[in-house]
Amino acid sequence: MATEKIENPENFINSFSFHDVNLDRINIDFDIQTAELVTPDMNWNYEGRYGYVKRPCRLIFGCVTGYLINVTDLEGVRIDSMSANINEGYILANIKLNLGRGDFGSELDHISFKFKTLEVVDM
Numbered sequence: 001m002a003t004e005k006i007e008n009p010e011n012f013i014n015s016f017s018f019h020d021v022n023l024d025r026i027n028i029d030f031d032i033q034t035a036e037l038v039t040p041d042m043n044w045n046y047e048g049r050y051g052y053v054k055r056p057c058r059l060i061f062g063c064v065t066g067y068l069i070n071v072t073d074l075e076g077v078r079i080d081s082m083s084a085n086i087n088e089g090y091i092l093a094n095i096k097l098n099l100g101r102g103d104f105g106s107e108l109d110h111i112s113f114k115f116k117t118l119e120v121v122d123m
Helices: 009-015
Strands: 003-005 025-029 034-039 057-062 066-070 078-087 090-098 110-115 117-122
Touching: 009 078, 009 090, 009 117, 057 110
Parallel strands: none
Antiparallel strands: 003 117, 025 034, 034 057, 057 117, 066 110, 078 090, 090 110
């Protein structure tokens, strides 16, 4: 498995289109301060374009000191959008989710992590 350490996580998150990327799992480990998003294809939004390569991977947020999770429905979890900004020396990633709406869906479905490092681990 290849691991790519993202040198500038804020720029990476803000310049990459995560729209409609499916999530298989969200793992949080409070002891080692990580949050992990597992996707079957991070590049899904680029399918059909020249140079498209499917990329099943894990996005691992490291040195996480803050978590906000507001999820009311897990009916087909996809990322709607992801953005990042610097906040008190940490990077704050805001991930708006598209959960298929179902019976309990909310426009407020999102997760946020306050973190320092980001790695992409190919599966």
